[in-house]
Amino acid sequence: MDKTVSIIGVPMDLGQGRRGVDMGPYAIRYANIKERIERLGRTVKDQGNINVPTAETETIENQKLKYLPEVARVSEDLAAKVGDVVRQGHFPIILGGDHSISIGSIAGVTQHIKKLGVIWFDAHGDMNTEETTPSGNIHGMPLATCIGVGNEQLVNIGGFAPKLRPQNVVIVGARSIDPEERELIKQHGITCYTMHEIDKLGIAKVMEEAIRIASDGTDGIHLSLDLDSIDPDMCPGVGTPVLGGVTYREGHLAMEMLFQSDKVVSCDLVEVNPILDEHNKTARTAVDLVCSLLGESVM
Numbered sequence: 018m019d020k021t022v023s024i025i026g027v028p029m030d031l032g033q034g035r036r037g038v039d040m041g042p043y044a045i046r047y048a049n050i051k052e053r054i055e056r057l058g059r060t061v062k063d064q065g066n067i068n069v070p071t072a073e074t075e076t077i078e079n080q081k082l083k084y085l086p087e088v089a090r091v092s093e094d095l096a097a098k099v100g101d102v103v104r105q106g107h108f109p110i111i112l113g114g115d116h117s118i119s120i121g122s123i124a125g126v127t128q129h130i131k132k133l134g135v136i137w138f139d140a141h142g143d144m145n146t147e148e149t150t151p152s153g154n155i156h157g158m159p160l161a162t163c164i165g166v167g168n169e170q171l172v173n174i175g176g177f178a179p180k181l182r183p184q185n186v187v188i189v190g191a192r193s194i195d196p197e198e199r200e201l202i203k204q205h206g207i208t209c210y211t212m213h214e215i216d217k218l219g220i221a222k223v224m225e226e227a228i229r230i231a232s233d234g235t236d237g238i239h240l241s242l243d244l245d246s247i248d249p250d251m252c253p254g255v256g257t258p259v260l261g262g263v264t265y266r267e268g269h270l271a272m273e274m275l276f277q278s279d280k281v282v283s284c285d286l287v288e289v290n291p292i293l294d295e296h297n298k299t300a301r302t303a304v305d306l307v308c309s310l311l312g313e314s315v316m
């Protein structure tokens with residue numbers, strides 16, 4: 018893994034209901050993401066931010082798909098930008114923003130890496146559709162979108178669908194799944210390691226399996242890291258916190274195992290909300306974890 022790292026910010030908060038997550042990219046940059054990765058001997062290029070409209074200038078047209086036109090437009094722009102940097106041979110790190118941005122980031126990566134596996138590190142499943150959503154928030158739908166389930170416009174971002182085969186998708190850290198979302202996860206055959214499996218088998222075993230499933234027949238793994246996967250003690254600055262999460266140590270071991278697998282080609286860091294945070298703790302944890310993902314080790 019000696020590729021140039023490209024950082025792309027997406028100050029998006031329209032995919033969910035709490036203000037402040039649009040400042041995530043700034044908080045993660047303030048936690049020195051660039052300098053920390055450079056210290057690992059990597060070249061890092063910050064590509065700046067994708068333009069995102071502010072909630073004040075937009076109106077909600079569809080209560081089951083809030084800010085659909087805006088989210089779709091940003092997703093297309095992000096997909097183009099991510100496609101660009103992957104074409105240049107870079108490793109993209111996309112800074113959210115809420116989790117709806119993964120629709121665009123995965124659309125961008127799969128322009129070039131056709132067979133992509135995904136590890137979705139999250140307290141949630143993000144497998145809702147406009148039919149099953151309890152909130153109308155698109156950040157609860159990106160994983161369904163990427164396997165081709167849900168709203169047509171979102172599913173076809175980047176001009177093709179589906180982006181992922183469900184048999185190469187693994188959710189890790191789940192502990193809050195909506196009833197109909199649970200049915201969709203089962204119906205599509207997505208592997209879901211909840212906190213129950215992490216407690217019972219240990220994070221090492223879970224990650225070993227997750228990496229095997231995501232890399233089986235694929236040309237790379239995308240890590241979608243929702244910081245609400247980590248316990249709120251280390252990541253309090255998220256819009257939808259859930260008790261009983263992945264510990265700081267488990268998080269690091271998971272990232273170290275992903276590094277050792279040498280399969281990860283791209284990642285996004287999402288849901289960091291500095292307004293809800295404690296002295297930027299969540300952004301700092303995000304940077305610590307991404308450094309482990311890129312090879313930082315104690316010795």
Ligand SMILES: NC(=[NH2+])NCCC[C@H](N)C(=O)O
Nearest residue numbers: 116141145152154156157257
């Ligand atoms: N990316 C996230 N934090 N997603 C939370 C989703 C919460 C809930 N399942 C919903 O659909 O609204």
Ligand SMILES: [Mn+2]
Nearest residue numbers: 116139143243
């Ligand atoms: Mn999520």
Ligand SMILES: [Mn+2]
Nearest residue numbers: 140141243245
């Ligand atoms: Mn989540």
